[in-house]
Amino acid sequence: MDLALAPETLARWQFGITTVYHFLFVPLTISLAALTAGLQTAWVRTEKEKYLKATKFWGKLFLINIAMGVVTGIVQEFQFGMNWSDYSRFVGDIFGAPLAFEALIAFFFESTFIGLWIFGWDKLPKKIHLACIWMVSIGTILSAYFILAANSWMQHPVGYKINAERGRAELTDFWLVLTQNTALTQFFHTMTAAFLVGGAFMVGISAFHLARKKHVPVMRTSLRLGLITLIIAGLGTAISGDLLGKVMFKQQPMKMAAAEALWDGEAPAPFSIFAYGDVEKGHNKVAIEIPGLLSFLANDDFSSYVPGINDVNKAEQEQFGPGDYRPNIPVAYWGFRWMIGFGMASLAIGVVGLWLTRKKFLLSPGMRTGEDEVPNLVLFKSKALNPRLTTWYWIIALWTMAFPLIANSWGWIFTEMGRQPWVVYGVLRTRDAVSPGVSQGEVLASMITFTLVYAALAVIEVKLLVKYIKAGPPELTEADLNPPTKIGGDDRDADRPMAFSY
Amino acid sequence: MELHNVWFVLIAVLWIGYFFLEGFDFGVGVLTKLLARDRTEKRVLINTIGPVWDGNEVWLLTAGGATFAAFPEWYATLFSGFYLPLLIILICLIVRGVAFEYRAKRPEENWQRNWEQAIFWTSLIPAVLWGVAFGNIVRGVKIDAEMEYVGTFGDLLNPYAILGGLVTLALFTFHGAVFAALKTVGDIRARSQALALKLGLVTAVLALGFLLWTQADKGDAWSLAAMLVAVVALVGAIGAIKVGREGWSFALSGITIAAAVAMLFLTLFPNVMPSSLDPAWSLTVTNASSSPYTLKIMTWCAAIATPLVLLYQGWTYWVFRKRIGTQHIAADAAH
Numbered sequence: 001m002d003l004a005l006a007p008e009t010l011a012r013w014q015f016g017i018t019t020v021y022h023f024l025f026v027p028l029t030i031s032l033a034a035l036t037a038g039l040q041t042a043w044v045r046t047e048k049e050k051y052l053k054a055t056k057f058w059g060k061l062f063l064i065n066i067a068m069g070v071v072t073g074i075v076q077e078f079q080f081g082m083n084w085s086d087y088s089r090f091v092g093d094i095f096g097a098p099l100a101f102e103a104l105i106a107f108f109f110e111s112t113f114i115g116l117w118i119f120g121w122d123k124l125p126k127k128i129h130l131a132c133i134w135m136v137s138i139g140t141i142l143s144a145y146f147i148l149a150a151n152s153w154m155q156h157p158v159g160y161k162i163n164a165e166r167g168r169a170e171l172t173d174f175w176l177v178l179t180q181n182t183a184l185t186q187f188f189h190t191m192t193a194a195f196l197v198g199g200a201f202m203v204g205i206s207a208f209h210l211a212r213k214k215h216v217p218v219m220r221t222s223l224r225l226g227l228i229t230l231i232i233a234g235l236g237t238a239i240s241g242d243l244l245g246k247v248m249f250k251q252q253p254m255k256m257a258a259a260e261a262l263w264d265g266e267a268p269a270p271f272s273i274f275a276y277g278d279v280e281k282g283h284n285k286v287a288i289e290i291p292g293l294l295s296f297l298a299n300d301d302f303s304s305y306v307p308g309i310n311d312v313n314k315a316e317q318e319q320f321g322p323g324d325y326r327p328n329i330p331v332a333y334w335g336f337r338w339m340i341g342f343g344m345a346s347l348a349i350g351v352v353g354l355w356l357t358r359k360k361f362l363l364s365p366g367m368r369t370g371e372d373e374v375p376n377l378v379l380f381k382s383k384a385l386n387p388r389l390t391t392w393y394w395i396i397a398l399w400t401m402a403f404p405l406i407a408n409s410w411g412w413i414f415t416e417m418g419r420q421p422w423v424v425y426g427v428l429r430t431r432d433a434v435s436p437g438v439s440q441g442e443v444l445a446s447m448i449t450f451t452l453v454y455a456a457l458a459v460i461e462v463k464l465l466v467k468y469i470k471a472g473p474p475e476l477t478e479a480d481l482n483p484p485t486k487i488g489g490d491d492r493d494a495d496r497p498m499a500f501s502y
Numbered sequence: 503m504e505l506h507n508v509w510f511v512l513i514a515v516l517w518i519g520y521f522f523l524e525g526f527d528f529g530v531g532v533l534t535k536l537l538a539r540d541r542t543e544k545r546v547l548i549n550t551i552g553p554v555w556d557g558n559e560v561w562l563l564t565a566g567g568a569t570f571a572a573f574p575e576w577y578a579t580l581f582s583g584f585y586l587p588l589l590i591i592l593i594c595l596i597v598r599g600v601a602f603e604y605r606a607k608r609p610e611e612n613w614q615r616n617w618e619q620a621i622f623w624t625s626l627i628p629a630v631l632w633g634v635a636f637g638n639i640v641r642g643v644k645i646d647a648e649m650e651y652v653g654t655f656g657d658l659l660n661p662y663a664i665l666g667g668l669v670t671l672a673l674f675t676f677h678g679a680v681f682a683a684l685k686t687v688g689d690i691r692a693r694s695q696a697l698a699l700k701l702g703l704v705t706a707v708l709a710l711g712f713l714l715w716t717q718a719d720k721g722d723a724w725s726l727a728a729m730l731v732a733v734v735a736l737v738g739a740i741g742a743i744k745v746g747r748e749g750w751s752f753a754l755s756g757i758t759i760a761a762a763v764a765m766l767f768l769t770l771f772p773n774v775m776p777s778s779l780d781p782a783w784s785l786t787v788t789n790a791s792s793s794p795y796t797l798k799i800m801t802w803c804a805a806i807a808t809p810l811v812l813l814y815q816g817w818t819y820w821v822f823r824k825r826i827g828t829q830h831i832a833a834d835a836a837h
Binding site: 063068070074078082085088089095096097100103107108114116123168170171172174435438442449450453457460489497501 | 555586599603822823832
């Protein structure tokens with residue numbers, strides 16, 4: 001059979017497409033839930049209208065986004081059974097448990113309380129309504145934790161034994177699966193990266209409005225919140241990335257060697273800035289490097305030995321039998337670089353932005369026409385240059401919205417493709433994991449269907465987001481400012497239209 | 503009771519929960535075309551399930567996840583075997599979820615009509631396909647010695663399974679009509695009642711046929727008892743809606759669903775997916791299940807989480823207990 005259209009290849013493409021697509025929505029959902037909850041908390045505590053407006057504005061964008069996150073998540077759960085039935089049979093005893101926990105503990109939480117939050121504005125007292133969005137936020141984070149624990153087990157299987165009689169892996173220590181360092185560092189890294197997405201989203205959209213001097217009080221607050229989120233999350237992503245890298249150097253040396261295009265082990269090992277190589281022959285033709293840095297990243301020591309691709313390949317051949325144990329090296333190498341590059345660029349833009357929006361850069365009192373003047377961002381002696389540089393920052397800020405999403409996607413592609421040819425590292429090969437009974441035509445049909453449906457939904461989603469972004473925060477009504485005091489709503493006017501309806 | 507038997511029961515309970523809950527929101531989705539006279543009435547219907555459909559759907563995700571964890575072989579055989587029907591269901595659930603959230607997000611009539619069409623079809627198709635799927639599971643499908651499904655898509659479309667699909671469609675639509683009568687006021691409530699009565703009679707005929715067929719084919723004393731409960735509850739539900747007792751009717755139509763699903767699971771046990779090629783190749787609660795250790799952990803999780811879920815989901819229904827009518831739909835958004 002033509003390898004390019006083999007069910008295994010198609011199933012992998014489908015998994016890649018559906019997962020990367022799903023993960024465009026997930027990080028934004030996780031971070032926006034928490035940021036919206038934070039804004040609503042600010043409103044409940046201070047009763048300042050700008051916080052309520054901000055809550056409603058970001059909350060609406062959050063809802064448009066979470067709808068996609070939820071529906072694309074359903075596919076993820078069933079895809080294992082559909083395309084990867086031998087995987088499911090082999091690891092279900094272990095992998096199924098965190099998935100079931102996710103459903104029982106996190107999904108129910110999230111989906112039930114989101115209904116309460118959406119429809120509860122005129123049915124719930126202020127503080128209970130606020131608690132609902134926090135519940136949603138907790139639900140999204142718990143969900144991420146369980147799924148990352150499951151994924152970490154595929155990266156670094158622990159707490160199991162092989163039952164030869166049943167031909168499968170069986171769980172022996174669930175606590176270890178949930179708390180192994182791979183799971184914890186991956187969770188830390190993915191969470192911080194998620195907040196990078198939310199921070200950049202807030203910064204970009206606030207910049208869009210501020211550049212047009214619209215909705216200034218709400219957007220200035222949002223901009224600062226976004227920038228602070230961007231910085232904290234950016235630093236967190238860097239720290240957790242370093243920790244995760246060290247864990248991976250130990251657990252998956254092949255993946256990290258591929259990420260660095262380090263063909264042969266060296267001591268000290270250099271960090272690669274740019275490399276162009278020959279995969280067949282196993283060496284680089286062009287390499288620009290920083291000496292010793294890779295040793296430091298791997299082992300906290302500038303002169304330590306780091307094994308290369310060829311060394312690990314040989315070691316794995318000795319351990320697992322003949323074969324090629326190298327992942328797609330250009331994908332791993334460049335995926336790793338796009339991830340770090342775009343992630344760190346987001347952090348840099350956050351730092352610059354926060355510095356530029358200090359109080360000092362607000363227009364001086366004499367120049368202001370109103371309380372809520374847009375900060376001029378840059379105050380040079382040359383007055384002509386100030387607005388121009390400010391405009392540039394707004395434009396860059398808008399582009400920043402895409403950066404963490406690119407970083408996230410490449411991060412996942414790197415993590416998953418860097419593990420190949422294994423689906424469970426050192427235990428189960430990807431080619432042994434596909435559904436034997438599913439035909440090429442079936443996988444092809446489903447891959448095409450999902451791709452088309454997802455593409456159509458992407459167009460719809462983006463258009464809706466743009467519409468609501470442009471519309472800006474809503475005007476508040478009497479009902480918004482006077483929430484009910486009773487659960488189930490007041491009886492003040494039984495025939496009053498609902499505050500929110502589909 | 504051994505843990506794999508406990509999990510067989512729990513998975514039956516999850517499916518009962520799913521069909522009880524999403525059953526009525528599928529039904530309401532179908533009714534948007536059968537019952538609503540104008541756009542505002544359509545919105546009333548959609549909003550009766552607005553706050554709860556998402557939580558209802560999680561019962562399916564939990565049933566899927568629990569099957570994966572407790573009976574990996576069952577999960578693998580079922581979802582790789584019923585590949586295309588499952589694909590259609592997934593696409594429907596994707597479009598349906600988006601349809602609810604996006605329908606009112608733009609004022610254009612065209613936009614809203616398209617999503618309303620989507621809500622109708624994506625409620626109707628899964629309502630049928632779940633019945634077809636369960637009909638096939640109970641009847642037995644071509645499973646080989648390797649636990650792989652070796653039949654075709656066409657094999658799944660046999661008379662028994664198709665009747666099963668019609669039963670779930672009718673039953674869910676009836677259940678939805680009773681729910682709509684329970685949750686609305688005014689003219690639409692009266693019409694929901696009248697329609698529920700008719701739907702109830704259609705359901706009764708179809709369901710009786712399907713359940714008797716099942717009983718004759720696979721039944722024992724236990725399944726007979728479940729069948730009798732289902733039939734009596736259905737008759738009760740129809741009677742209650744006739745005299746305007748919507749709450750009772752809804753509880754009874756729910757019991758009908760619960761008892762009918764219980765009957766299917768009772769006829770399965772101890773199989774989870776019988777093979778029509780050779781009974782020795784059937785998937786059973788023992789050869790499809792996870793290790794005792796995994797089942798033990800899952801049991802603890804379920805024992806703690808399930809009561810909590812029931813508590814807060816129940817609370818949601820309490821918060822949104824008020825009936826709604828056309829007057830509750832804001833005029834400015836009623837495009």
